[in-house]
Amino acid sequence: MDRTPISTHIILIIGALFMTLPVWVAFATSTHAPETILREGLQFWPGPHLVETYNEVLFVEGGVMKQVTATTMLQNSMILGIGFAIGKVIISMLAAYAIVYFRFRLGVPLFWVIFMTLLLPLEVRIIPSYEVVANMGLLDTQTGLILPLIASATGTFFFRQFFRSVPDELLEAARLDGATAWGFFKDILVPLSRTMIAAILIIMFVVGWNQYLWPLIMTTKEENYTLVIGIKQIYQVLNEGGELPQFQKAFALTILATLPPVLVVLIFQRWFVKGLVESEK
Amino acid sequence: MKRVQFEHSAIPYLFIAPQIIIISIFFLWPSAQAIYQSFLLEDAFGLSSQFVWFKNYSDTILNASWLQAAGFTLVFSSLVTFLSLALALLLAVKANEVIHGASTYKTMLMWAYAIAPPVAGLMGNLMFNPIIGDLYSFMNVIGFDFDHKLDPVDASFVVILISVWKQISINFIFFLAGLQGIPKSVQEAAKMDCNSSTRRFWTITFPLLAPTTFFLVVINITYAFFETFGIIDTTTQGAPGGSTATLVYKVYQDGFRGADIGGSSAQSVVLMIMVLALTVVQFRYIERKVHY
Numbered sequence: 001m002d003r004t005p006i007s008t009h010i011i012l013i014i015g016a017l018f019m020t021l022p023v024w025v026a027f028a029t030s031t032h033a034p035e036t037i038l039r040e041g042l043q044f045w046p047g048p049h050l051v052e053t054y055n056e057v058l059f060v061e062g063g064v065m066k067q068v069t070a071t072t073m074l075q076n077s078m079i080l081g082i083g084f085a086i087g088k089v090i091i092s093m094l095a096a097y098a099i100v101y102f103r104f105r106l107g108v109p110l111f112w113v114i115f116m117t118l119l120l121p122l123e124v125r126i127i128p129s130y131e132v133v134a135n136m137g138l139l140d141t142q143t144g145l146i147l148p149l150i151a152s153a154t155g156t157f158f159f160r161q162f163f164r165s166v167p168d169e170l171l172e173a174a175r176l177d178g179a180t181a182w183g184f185f186k187d188i189l190v191p192l193s194r195t196m197i198a199a200i201l202i203i204m205f206v207v208g209w210n211q212y213l214w215p216l217i218m219t220t221k222e223e224n225y226t227l228v229i230g231i232k233q234i235y236q237v238l239n240e241g242g243e244l245p246q247f248q249k250a251f252a253l254t255i256l257a258t259l260p261p262v263l264v265v266l267i268f269q270r271w272f273v274k275g276l277v278e279s280e281k
Numbered sequence: 282m283k284r285v286q287f288e289h290s291a292i293p294y295l296f297i298a299p300q301i302i303i304i305s306i307f308f309l310w311p312s313a314q315a316i317y318q319s320f321l322l323e324d325a326f327g328l329s330s331q332f333v334w335f336k337n338y339s340d341t342i343l344n345a346s347w348l349q350a351a352g353f354t355l356v357f358s359s360l361v362t363f364l365s366l367a368l369a370l371l372l373a374v375k376a377n378e379v380i381h382g383a384s385t386y387k388t389m390l391m392w393a394y395a396i397a398p399p400v401a402g403l404m405g406n407l408m409f410n411p412i413i414g415d416l417y418s419f420m421n422v423i424g425f426d427f428d429h430k431l432d433p434v435d436a437s438f439v440v441i442l443i444s445v446w447k448q449i450s451i452n453f454i455f456f457l458a459g460l461q462g463i464p465k466s467v468q469e470a471a472k473m474d475c476n477s478s479t480r481r482f483w484t485i486t487f488p489l490l491a492p493t494t495f496f497l498v499v500i501n502i503t504y505a506f507f508e509t510f511g512i513i514d515t516t517t518q519g520a521p522g523g524s525t526a527t528l529v530y531k532v533y534q535d536g537f538r539g540a541d542i543g544g545s546s547a548q549s550v551v552l553m554i555m556v557l558a559l560t561v562v563q564f565r566y567i568e569r570k571v572h573y
Contacts, residue, residue: 008375009382015372016389019449023396025415026404041413095300102293110297117308119560121507123529124549127536128314129307151307156300181292210397212511217537228397232515235403247413254403261395266388273391276451277458 023258030054030251037247049248057252068222068230070256077209077226077260083146084208085201092155092200093193097185099156100163101171114153122148122214130217140224149214155200158275162196163189199275202268206261227257312553319546337547341535346523347548350531357441357527358505365445366497369452370490374482376453377460387457394450399511405443406516429517433524436517440525443516444509452497459493460486499563506556528552 025042032047058070099111122129129148138144166189174184215229225233231253234246265272319338322331341347376386408416409429420427429435463486471485510529513519519526519534526534528548536545
């Protein structure tokens, strides 16, 4: 079959438009003046105010956001995304190594404890989790933000699957050479898992960046807001009387919150798909 | 498990310790607390509490607003799961047929994966904004008396549309990978046996995709239960009149807004049981899958 029927392309084009158009419109609208948006509605082509809007959102404190700029929020989101991804990969890899490569008495029960965390998302134990973090004095801290989120074992299962596909001969050979447990892990398994680690870092960065409920309840100071949380605020002020609604700023923040994870996924597309598909099943 | 393993000693415990410690503090302990609190009745200031057995359960589960949320969750998750799977499957099948421009289509269809649900919600919020939202005007122009701030059906429509939009990408990725995993020889044999491409799809391709589809059904139900929290919170906030509040959203509303810790915990526990039941079903199926 060399030629694809035209109907296939039509369906795909409609699908692609459906998926991309909202984000494009959000971007185009963010580059117009508030008066234009108010008068004409959403915009489909970029306007003249790109630099002005983004400059204001990124660097000028006050206005709708009062105390915090998008730059600070970008930073917080980055810390959350990167911290979450790295933390997850480290503890997951170590745990998966123990589960796959050792036979120990508590191995099976501990495996089930880890497995259980897959079933119950943070959302269902949100109030007691909040209390625990509050009692530890970790509200409004990066530690308090990240640790409860990495207390689930998705990563462990990614690595468990992967380690199980590593040939047994490697360990046999390493043991003949007198490798220690830590030596085998550090010198053979970690280098061997490089692409897997990259794939999971990417997926987890996106997951961490996109967190909502937990940062929403545990950050109270504006300077700790992540972008995903911070933009909610500007929307709440949008419809309040008095000033001209700053729709362009709302759209600009939406684009800023979207851009980093989308770029990461687009740039590392192949790894990302590989990690997602090969390990989740 | 590996055939060859290290001798058991203290070492595996050191490797598994970081994970177990974090899980114990931030998962096991709060989960136990949720169960414990679901049996307590606390006063508004949290100063005193009383053990009330299943009163919280009977108070929160059997009342009209919980049942409404349960009903909405059911309709909402079924529609979101069905629509996003169906659309993603259609797009994946078509993308799999395409030879020229395939990677462009793939990229454009999968990038929305990276957008956070609440951000998608906020974008939808603006598209349906009564002042500037083109979709809002469009719905009214084509004759719906559309107002998602007042009409429960319209509000549900907005929430479902955004949730489906957000979920198509991930389903698309998995379906496409599944389709590309079907061996060429099988496809060619099928082509010899059967001329109609529609029949070929339903009798050969679709059954081969069944494991992927089932896996995605579970993923999508979980998504509709939990991750749509952000979409609901940024669009309707459960309004009008709680008609678009899912069970998870209600846990949050009752717990944080209503300060009803016991009732909210009881709802959490019920949710946990529901998710566990879902997992049992999943495992049954996976066991069956082995016989294919």
